[in-house]
Amino acid sequence: MQQLDSYLRQSVACGDVPGAVVCVAHRGEVVWHEAYGAAAWVPERRTMRRETLFDLASLTKVMATTPLVLAAHRDGVLKLDDPLRRFYPAVPGDVGEVTLRQLLSHSGGFADWLPLYARLGSNGTARRRAAELILQEPLAYRPGQASVYSDLGFIVLGDILETSYERPLDVLFEQRVARPLGLNRVAYRPLDAPVAGGDPSDVAATERCDWRGRVLAGEVHDANAWAMGGVAAHAGLFATAAGVWEFAHAMLEAAAGRRDWLPAALLRQSWQRQAAPLGTTRALGWDTPTPGRSSAGSFFSANAVGHLGFTGCSLWIDLERQVSVVLCTNRVHPSRRADSIARLRPRVHDLVMHALGVAAA
Numbered sequence: 001m002q003q004l005d006s007y008l009r010q011s012v013a014c015g016d017v018p019g020a021v022v023c024v025a026h027r028g029e030v031v032w033h034e035a036y037g038a039a040a041w042v043p044e045r046r047t048m049r050r051e052t053l054f055d056l057a058s059l060t061k062v063m064a065t066t067p068l069v070l071a072a073h074r075d076g077v078l079k080l081d082d083p084l085r086r087f088y089p090a091v092p093g094d095v096g097e098v099t100l101r102q103l104l105s106h107s108g109g110f111a112d113w114l115p116l117y118a119r120l121g122s123n124g125t126a127r128r129r130a131a132e133l134i135l136q137e138p139l140a141y142r143p144g145q146a147s148v149y150s151d152l153g154f155i156v157l158g159d160i161l162e163t164s165y166e167r168p169l170d171v172l173f174e175q176r177v178a179r180p181l182g183l184n185r186v187a188y189r190p191l192d193a194p195v196a197g198g199d200p201s202d203v204a205a206t207e208r209c210d211w212r213g214r215v216l217a218g219e220v221h222d223a224n225a226w227a228m229g230g231v232a233a234h235a236g237l238f239a240t241a242a243g244v245w246e247f248a249h250a251m252l253e254a255a256a257g258r259r260d261w262l263p264a265a266l267l268r269q270s271w272q273r274q275a276a277p278l279g280t281t282r283a284l285g286w287d288t289p290t291p292g293r294s295s296a297g298s299f300f301s302a303n304a305v306g307h308l309g310f311t312g313c314s315l316w317i318d319l320e321r322q323v324s325v326v327l328c329t330n331r332v333h334p335s336r337r338a339d340s341i342a343r344l345r346p347r348v349h350d351l352v353m354h355a356l357g358v359a360a361a
Contacts, residue, residue, distance in 0.1 A: 001032045004351040012037030016340035017312060018333050019048035019204065021241040023326040024352050028249060031356075033242065040205035042215055042334050053185075053203045054328040055221050056237045056244070057309030061154050063186065063247055064173045065233040066285030068161050069104060070262050070270060071176050077164050080104070080284075084135075087160050091135050098143045100160070103153035104284040105274045109139035110152040117227035127169070127228045131159035147280040151224065151234040158233025170231045180261050181250040185243030191219060191230040203238065204330040206311050215334060221311050235309075244315055244326040252317070252324075271305045271319065295342075296325075297349035299359035312341055316349060325352050 001024070008020055019037030023030060033050055040046040056063065072078045078086075078100060085096030094109070102108035116133060120126040134152045141148065158169050165172055170188035178186055200217035208215045212226075220226050222235035230236055239247075253259035255267040270284040281288045286305040289296050296306055296316040300323075306316035312331030317324045327348055331341045353359040 001352075001355045004032070004348065004355055005034065007347060007351055008034075008036045011340075011344055016338070016344055017329040017331045019052075020327065020329040021048060021050055021052060021054075022328075022348065023241040023245045023324075024356075025245055025249065025324040026356055027322045028252070030242075030245065032352075039203070039330065040215070040217060040333065042205075042208070046201060046205075048204070050242065051202065051240055052328075053218075053238045053240055054313050054330070055204070055206055055216075055235075055309075055311045056239055056313050056328075057222060057235050057311040058151075059244065059307055059309045059313055059315060060233070060235050060237040062285045062307045062315075063239075063244070064169070064177060064188075064237055065154055065157055065161070066104060066270070067177050067251075067262060068169075068172055069100065069157060070266055070284075072161065072164060074263060074266060078160065084156070087163065088135055094139055094143075095135060098139075100157065101274070101284065102143050103150075103157050105147070105280065105282040106149050106153065107144055107147045107274070107277055107280065107282065108150070108153045109141050109143040110134065110148070110150045110156075111137065111140040112148055112150050112152070113224075114152060115223070116155075117223040120224075120227040127155075127162065127232065128159060130224065130228055130232075131156050144276045146277055147282050154234040155224070155228075155232060161233070168231060169233060170236075173237075177247075181247060183239075183243060183246055183250070186237060186239040186247060188231045188236050189218065189220065189238050191226070193230075204328070205333045206330060207332045207336055208334040221332065241326045241328045244313070244328070245324060248315060248317055248324045248326070252319075295345040295349070297346035297353065299350060299353035308345075310336075314345060321353075321356075321358055323353065323356060323358070325349055 021035045024032040035048045035050045039048045080101045098108040203218040205217040206221040225232035225235040254261040257264045301320040303320040304318040312329035
């Protein structure tokens with residue numbers, strides 16, 4: 001991993017990202033786990049550590065919401081092909097026909113984003129109001145005819161989960177994902193919990209937020225998730241890089257039948273590309289590599305799944321070659337305007353695959 005190590009040291013020295021932690025596993029064993037650069041530049045510099053927590057942003061979609069929906073499907077609480085009218089009888093006909101499967105695969109007709117935070121308070125009850133606002137909006141396209149990455153569809157899924165189980169999403173995650181998988185370094189950080197607003201020294205800083213009037217560290221970066229009390233289906237999880245790997249490893253063990261959690265066949269099916277819309281790279285929650293322009297680089301097999309987080313985190317798993325790469329950066333600190341992450345991600349993955357003997361340099 002010498003080339004990978006040199007590249008990341010150079011990247012933080014050049015300011016491509018303030019800092020990073022990378023955790024690489026091959027055949028179920030961690031083979032590289034190192035920290036680089038700074039966890040924060042302002043208001044004062046803090047050194048990045050392997051134990052630093054990161055705001056995972058949209059990795060929440062595949063680490064919390066997707067497995068919770070799969071568990072609810074297993075338990076018969078809902079079915080993947082249930083239409084929304086089952087849960088919201090009063091919604092218009094076209095919205096009511098959208099299925100949970102389509103929401104998971106970002107093909108349900110919902111727009112990508114709305115500034116919900118401008119119309120919500122900052123508390124947990126706002127999550128139901130957020131879903132109501134989304135369901136009042138006209139669909140952006142005909143369901144199943146396109147794939148548009150959407151926070152909004154996942155917010156609706158979160159509301160369905162909370163309503164179906166009559167429990168908050170962070171409690172469901174703890175009970176049905178974190179505890180069964182033994183995840184001690186992956187959790188939500190609700191705004192009203194004692195940890196929120198406390199000592200941020202163990203958390204990578206994100207953006208200097210103008211409307212919140214501070215550099216964010218330890219509270220969720222995503223504005224809509226913040227307005228929902230820091231707990232949402234599309235964003236809100238915090239974890240160390242090792243914690244993300246522990247999730248990936250436990251999930252793979254379950255898919256191989258070596259761990260009792262979700263049914264192995266259901267997990268494996270959830271990683272398959274969906275049949276519609278034609279040409280989609282989306283599985284259920286997860287994405288798969290786009291040939292020639294994937295953030296997973298050039299050498300991950302077609303039998304791979306992954307996801308990105310806006311704050312600079314990512315997880316890619318090559319199911320065929322048994323390689324997992326967790327890359328956590330604070331690329332939005334102190335501003336989201338830097339775009340070097342688009343070059344850094346594929347290069348990191350290419351260097352990993354070269355080091356493991358999977359690809360040439």
